[in-house]
Amino acid sequence: LDELNQSELHWVETIGRSDTCANCGVPKAGVFCSECGQKHITARLKFGELFFQLIAKLTNWDRGLAYTFWMLLIRPGTVARDYVVGKQRPYIGPLAYFFLGAALQLVTLWIVEPQLRLMMTQSVRMEPGQLPPPGIQRLEEILGEDFASAFASTYITTLQQGYSYVALLFFCIPFAFFLKFLHGFVGERFRFGEAMVFALYSVGQMLVVTAVLTPIALRIGAGVQAAVGPLVYIAVAMRARSGFMRAAWSSRVMTFLALLFSAMFFFIAIMVTLIGSFVVRVVFAAQANARVLNSRAPTDVQAQPI
């Protein structure tokens, strides 16, 4: 296409005929641009292709998600390893997978919330005629509701936080840190980012698996539910090792210790969040009570006989 010829053509007639990339102008070689990755257009756009592209994009994403989940079930270590060495296209990224697991947990929590609330309030409920200790009575006066239901609400809010940013900040990051640090002792020198990929995929998978198992376990009993979480976490993390870490026992011990230490970190973070949220709740209730008392005071004065 020379300049003169091109100026006589309407632009739609030049589509696909240029020998440079339509996106960045680098000379064409192959189906995709070697510089920007844009697929070269060879023909005019047909109406059906718009939809075909959309469906292709959706199903590709869909396959990526299903494929990532399936691979994480059967060969979790391989997924993390593939990602770290650069075979990333078949999988959902580690951070996206973690957030997917967290979102699933929130859905599960929403489903089991009434059951959880009932279990919690029943476990603290007083016998008929039995009065709570004076401290609790005072707290209930401030809160304007009974201690058990206030605590259950705080607990559920804490769990919601626990499955999102708390799990990322106080479980994934410590897990990656301890993995890097402890595996360094047995000659496996991971970078923090590499350990983070492993941590995000494994914690993401733990969240996905427990999101499915929690409602079932709760149906069996609270004790079963309490045991399922840690067991799934250990099983997923120890299984994820193969393909990513060495098979030696010293290496296994290090992964287990990293999981243990980061779980302790997470547990402390959850406890701090739980107690902190409850304190905030009491303080806000006390302030609201004080405001009500203050706003009442002038009317009380006016009501006084002169």
Ligand SMILES: [Zn+2]
């Ligand atoms: Zn290009």
